């Protein structure tokens with residue numbers, strides 16, 4: 001009988017801990033004071049008007065979430081080349097839609113340089129420039145810059161275009177307008193040699209099943225606690 005009692009006390013304690021944990025984890029986000037946020041890239045682009053396709057890509061690839069996180073670290077400046085809607089409409093028809101998930105992410109990240117470069121500092125950049133898409137080797141994601149006076153020209157090996165204006169610049173984040181989509185060799189030079197595999201999809205699947213097993217685990221824990229709680233009464 002004593003064992004039975006001890007056992008129900010233990011079970012009661014466990015379920016109490018479980019429920020208080022639930023309460024705590026529900027409350028903790030509100031308790032943390034909101035740090036001063038980094039500049040809102042989407043808002044800046046919306047205000048500048050002609051960037052609806054780039055905004056859509058930034059969101060659908062979740063690159064903005066990533067950039068917001070990285071911009072919280074004051075050491076991580078960024079330079080973004082934002083192609084206008086007209087730039088996207090000038091792409092070879094269907095080429096944007098033919099990209100798989102991973103290539104879409106790469107295309108967006110190719111327009112992001114992981115340092116802040118003021119407009120008058122592009123002559124100090126060494127070629128090829130490193131973007132956030134990946135390696136800057138030939139045939140991968142190289143991005144070259146040449147300057148002549150105020151003119152800054154960007155070359156990908158597929159695309160050659162000038163920086164057409166400054167949308168935003170605050171000493172940590174610079175957003176420049178480009179009138180052509182920067183097409184990386186890795187994606188667009190290989191286009192003719194058949195469709196690339198889509199590892200982006202399988203990764204998504206893995207994440208989904210991980211989320212599922214976590215949900216099942218929580219459900220099981222919850223059921224056990226409910227039973228334990230009922231027994232302890």
Ligand SMILES: *[C@@H]1O[C@H](CO)[C@@H](O)[C@H](O)[C@H]1NC(C)=O
Pocket residue numbers: 127128142143144155156157158
């Ligand atoms: C970029 O510049 C490097 C170094 O000057 C050169 O080797 C490379 O071919 C250039 N690539 C492109 C795509 O312009």
